[in-house]
Amino acid sequence: MAEEKHSKTLTELTPLPPTIDPGPEEVLGPGHNYDTVTAKISNIVFLPLKRTPWQLAAVFVGAFALVNMFMVAVAWLFIQGVGVWGINIPVAWGFAIVNFVWWIGIGHAGTLISAILLLLKQDWRTSINRFAEAMTLFAVAQAGMFPILHLGRPWLAYWLLPYPASMWVWPQPRSPLVWDVFAVSTYATVSLLFWYTGLIPDLASMRDRAIKPWAQKIYAILSFGWRNSARHWQRYQMAYLCLGGLATPLVLSVHTTVSFDFAVSMLPGWHTTIFPPYFVAGAIYSGFAMVLTLIIPFRKWFHMEDLVTMRHIEACAKLMLGTGLIVAYGYSMEAFISYYSGNTYERFMYLNRMFGPYAITYWLLLTCNIFLPQLLWIRSIRLNVTAVWILSLVVQTGMWLERFVIVITSLHRDFLPSSWGMYYPTKWDIMTLLGTIGFFLLLMVLFIRTLPAISIFEEREEVHRKVAHAH
Amino acid sequence: MHIRYDDRFGLYGLMAEFESPEALLSATQRAYAEGYRRMDAYTPFPVDGLAEALGSRWTLASPMILAGGIAGALGGYLLMWWITVIAYPLNVAGRPLYSWTAYIVPTFEMTVLLASFAAVFGVVIGLNGLPEPYHPVFNVPRFSLASQDRFFLCIEARDPRFHLDRTRQFLQDLGPVEVSEVEK
Numbered sequence: 001m002a003e004e005k006h007s008k009t010l011t012e013l014t015p016l017p018p019t020i021d022p023g024p025e026e027v028l029g030p031g032h033n034y035d036t037v038t039a040k041i042s043n044i045v046f047l048p049l050k051r052t053p054w055q056l057a058a059v060f061v062g063a064f065a066l067v068n069m070f071m072v073a074v075a076w077l078f079i080q081g082v083g084v085w086g087i088n089i090p091v092a093w094g095f096a097i098v099n100f101v102w103w104i105g106i107g108h109a110g111t112l113i114s115a116i117l118l119l120l121k122q123d124w125r126t127s128i129n130r131f132a133e134a135m136t137l138f139a140v141a142q143a144g145m146f147p148i149l150h151l152g153r154p155w156l157a158y159w160l161l162p163y164p165a166s167m168w169v170w171p172q173p174r175s176p177l178v179w180d181v182f183a184v185s186t187y188a189t190v191s192l193l194f195w196y197t198g199l200i201p202d203l204a205s206m207r208d209r210a211i212k213p214w215a216q217k218i219y220a221i222l223s224f225g226w227r228n229s230a231r232h233w234q235r236y237q238m239a240y241l242c243l244g245g246l247a248t249p250l251v252l253s254v255h256t257t258v259s260f261d262f263a264v265s266m267l268p269g270w271h272t273t274i275f276p277p278y279f280v281a282g283a284i285y286s287g288f289a290m291v292l293t294l295i296i297p298f299r300k301w302f303h304m305e306d307l308v309t310m311r312h313i314e315a316c317a318k319l320m321l322g323t324g325l326i327v328a329y330g331y332s333m334e335a336f337i338s339y340y341s342g343n344t345y346e347r348f349m350y351l352n353r354m355f356g357p358y359a360i361t362y363w364l365l366l367t368c369n370i371f372l373p374q375l376l377w378i379r380s381i382r383l384n385v386t387a388v389w390i391l392s393l394v395v396q397t398g399m400w401l402e403r404f405v406i407v408i409t410s411l412h413r414d415f416l417p418s419s420w421g422m423y424y425p426t427k428w429d430i431m432t433l434l435g436t437i438g439f440f441l442l443l444m445v446l447f448i449r450t451l452p453a454i455s456i457f458e459e460r461e462e463v464h465r466k467v468a469h470a471h
Numbered sequence: 472m473h474i475r476y477d478d479r480f481g482l483y484g485l486m487a488e489f490e491s492p493e494a495l496l497s498a499t500q501r502a503y504a505e506g507y508r509r510m511d512a513y514t515p516f517p518v519d520g521l522a523e524a525l526g527s528r529w530t531l532a533s534p535m536i537l538a539g540g541i542a543g544a545l546g547g548y549l550l551m552w553w554i555t556v557i558a559y560p561l562n563v564a565g566r567p568l569y570s571w572t573a574y575i576v577p578t579f580e581m582t583v584l585l586a587s588f589a590a591v592f593g594v595v596i597g598l599n600g601l602p603e604p605y606h607p608v609f610n611v612p613r614f615s616l617a618s619q620d621r622f623f624l625c626i627e628a629r630d631p632r633f634h635l636d637r638t639r640q641f642l643q644d645l646g647p648v649e650v651s652e653v654e655k
Contacts, residue, residue, distance in 0.1 A: 034515060034620035162554060170559040173551045179576035182547075186580040193591045200595065201618070205515070208615035224602035227609070228617045230499075230512040232599045234522035238532035239594040243587060246540075250583045257576055460516040460620075464492060 021305035024314050024383060027124050028462055029306020037307070037459040041452050042209050044302050052449065053301040060445045066438020073431035074149065082152050084428045091411045091423035096150035098403045099433050101258055102286070103143035103440075104184065105279075105399060107191070108251055109287020110136025114194060115247035118240075123465070124315050126458045127307045130202075131298070132291050133195040134453070138443040139290070140188045142436040147180075149432070176260040183257035190250055194243050200226050201236075202452045255283040262406065268349040269410030272337065278330030285323040285369075286399035288316050292392035294444060296385055298453070307454055314382050320395060321376040327402075328370045345415055353409045357422065361401050362409070368398025483607035483655045484510075484627035485638055486614070487647035492518040495622035498645040499524040502626060505641060509630035513608065513617040532594045539589025540582050547581025548574055610654045625653060 022029045032040075077084055087094040110132035117125035148157045160181045162171055171178045203223035210216040226232070259279035262270035292313065299308040338350035353362050372394050381387045413420045447453065489495040492514060499512055503526060512521050551574035555561070560568050596602070608614055608625060617623050624647075626638055642650045 038515075038619045162550060168558065170554040172559075172561065173555055173577060174563065174570055174573040176576075179580075182577040182580040186584045190583060190587045193587050197591055197595055201516075205618040208618045220604070221602075224596065225604045225606065226601065226618075227603075227606055228513045228515060229599075230514060230518065230521040230525055231527050232601075233514065233517040234527055235530050235532045235594050235598050237517050238530060239536070239590040242533070242536045242590050246583045246586050246590070249579075253576070253579055253583075260576070457516045464516065 019303045019306040021309050022311075024310040026309055027127065027311050028459075028466060029309065032306070032463055034460045034463055037463055038205055038209070038456050040304075040307070041454045041456045041459065042206055044448065044453060045206065045450060046209065046211070047449075055297065055301050056445055056448070059441055063438040063440075063442035063445060066435050067442055069431050070435020070439060073428050073435055076428060077149060077432070078154070082150065084426060085432075086423055086425045086429055088421070088423075090414060090419055090421050091408055093150075093407050093411060094423055095425050095429040095433060096146045098400070098407050099436065100143050100146035100150075101279075101403045101407075102400045103139050103146070103436065104187075104258060105255060105283035105286045105403075106290045106396070107136040107139035107143065107187075107287065108255060108280070108283035109291050110134070110139075111187075111191060111194070111247050111251040112284050112287065113291070114198070115244040115251065118244040119248060122315075123462065124312050126462050127304075127309075127454050128291060128295055128312055128316075129458070130195075130198060130455045131295055131453055132287075133191065133198065134444065134447045134451075135290060135294060136191050136287075137188075137195055138440050138447075140184070140191060141443070142440050144184060144188060145436065176257065176264045179257050180261055183254045187250060187254045190243075190247055194247055197236075197240060197243060198455060199451065200224060201228065201457045202455060204228065205456050206452060252280055255279045262410075267410055267414060268338075268343070268345040269353070269406065272334060274330055274333050274337070278327060278334075281323045281326035281330065282399060282402060285320060285327055286396055288320045288323065289392040289395035289399070292316050292320070292388055293396065296389045296392075298448065300385075302448075304454070307459065310383055310385075313385060313388055317376050317382045317388050317391075320392070321373060324369060324373045324376075324395070331366070331370065349410060349413075352413050353405060356409065356413065358405065358409050358412070361405050365398055365401040365405055368394045369402060370398075481655045482628045482635070483610075483653040484625045484630075484633070485635075485642055485650055486608065486611050486623055486625040486653050487642040487645060487650045488613060488616075489622040489624070489645075489647055492521075492622055494646065495624055496521055496524060498624050498642075498647070501645060502624065502641070506632050507626050507630050507638075509627040509633070511625055511627070513614070513623040513625070515616075515618055515620060515622070518622075530594075531598060532590075535593045535598070536586050536589045539593065540586035543581040543583070543585030544578055546585065547578040550581075551577050607653050607655050611651050613649075613651070621648070 020029050028037075085094055085096070087096075110129075113125055113132040114129045117129070148154045151157060159165075160171060160178070171181070173179075200223055203219050204226040207216055207219035207223050210219055256276040256279065259275035263272060263275040265271060295308055295316075296313065299305055335350055338346040341347075353359070373391060375381050375387070376391065381391075408423050412423055487498065489498060495512055495514065496518060499510075499521060502510060503524060508526060510525060512518075512525060514521065552569065552571075555570060555573075556568045562568075608617075608623075611623075613621065614623065624642070624645075626633060626642070632638075639650055
């Protein structure tokens, strides 16, 4: 009986039929029932390899090439040391820290969508939470590499952890860099747990739909033998809700702690109390931009317009606009306080940012992060998928520039003019940055083709909610 | 005297299949009212009130997660205190060794970490008895639909009120798609 069912749905759904986007009011297209949502999402994975959309295959090839470039860049770094990068005194924190903060910021939207929108009971969360969580995980993986590569002796990275060393030396908990180790490693671990917990029931669905015996076995092992028992669901829901409640303050704490790396120092341009909230808002801003960058092609290539509807796109665009305005407030406060403090060094730092040798990055940053995203006030632009996609790329560029401006312009001219200097990235810096983008995309492509990219059981709940409403 | 069907016939129980969560919920309520206790329901998504209808009103989930959080908070704080005061006292410009404000971030992170471990390894995996690669319910051919679009109620043979014919008749009267025997 079950086999009959599988073969029927597979022939029905490949090649993927065109779908109807129900517009900006609905989170789910018309005509769906429990079976069709299950079939539609799981068939992204069960699609024969030859039927993979060519665009996805192209991304895979491009990303794979970038990963190889990354390995070359990192190998050369390990052979030669951090001198291959453009860093020196006074700018000892170059691309590595810029990229670290950028990637970890991108990761934040995943947990925000999963946890905070779960607690707020936002129905549009369902179709994009799994995707965003995966994005978080892969972005944090990229972020985590940078501080370690930047260590100079990366094989000694475990010295960052409190462990009983034979010399009885311990990390210094009064340093924000040690807090960062705790924050980022906890964030990576909890993001993984949250993502995997959400996956368990869906892996059981995949197990029950898989046709090839080896696929059934793999999904069975990964699902821990989940059998959809009501008693299990009860504990599962409680645990999932608690994880949401735990992840919510966690996501706020992580970028706060990252901002402490800067704010706790005494350097003009870093030493400000506005950093924690403005870093968190910026992180969510770039994270939503990344969600849009990834989900818009995904829904088009896999014809998921009835599951990821204009409602999702518009909600993400609105959140991008909102967090962008918080970031704009942060920038203006930073500028105002530099002036209002009356401190020579603070004032000089800001003037140098605006009109110094790196002025172009500052004005580009304002254009990308503040001016252009204001277009999202217009509803017809929010509902134009191409425009939103382009704006999401603009915002990510802007957020990368923001971290560049914060790290480089604050460091390169500090208190003493005799110690001023310039920072120029080398080709190894750029190869490492592009390499992590490739690694990130590669992981996303593999995720889409091996695991359910949309939460199936929550989508079934959505169907049930819709049916219950109709009665 | 009860006849223990599970021992005599290698039978795990009787399973009824329903088409909607509402039908399953009312069937479960009637089975509970009938006096059945050893039973479980299987649904493709969490159904509100179903666990309560099965008689499971309380779980150890929240106390366990709370305990994890408390352990993490105490552990994180004490670790930071022990490092700065006992194991590696470092005099930084005469500031006190016991510098508790600097412990806040690691303490918070450890709280979240251990509470999350408790939630996943303690509750989702531990309390649910996972991983459980073999379970008799998987012997029912149509049971794979429990993860897709069908809703199942299984009354287990170890229930004292279980009787092969009477329980089957009871389940038939609830209007299921079909009733099948679950082999052990």
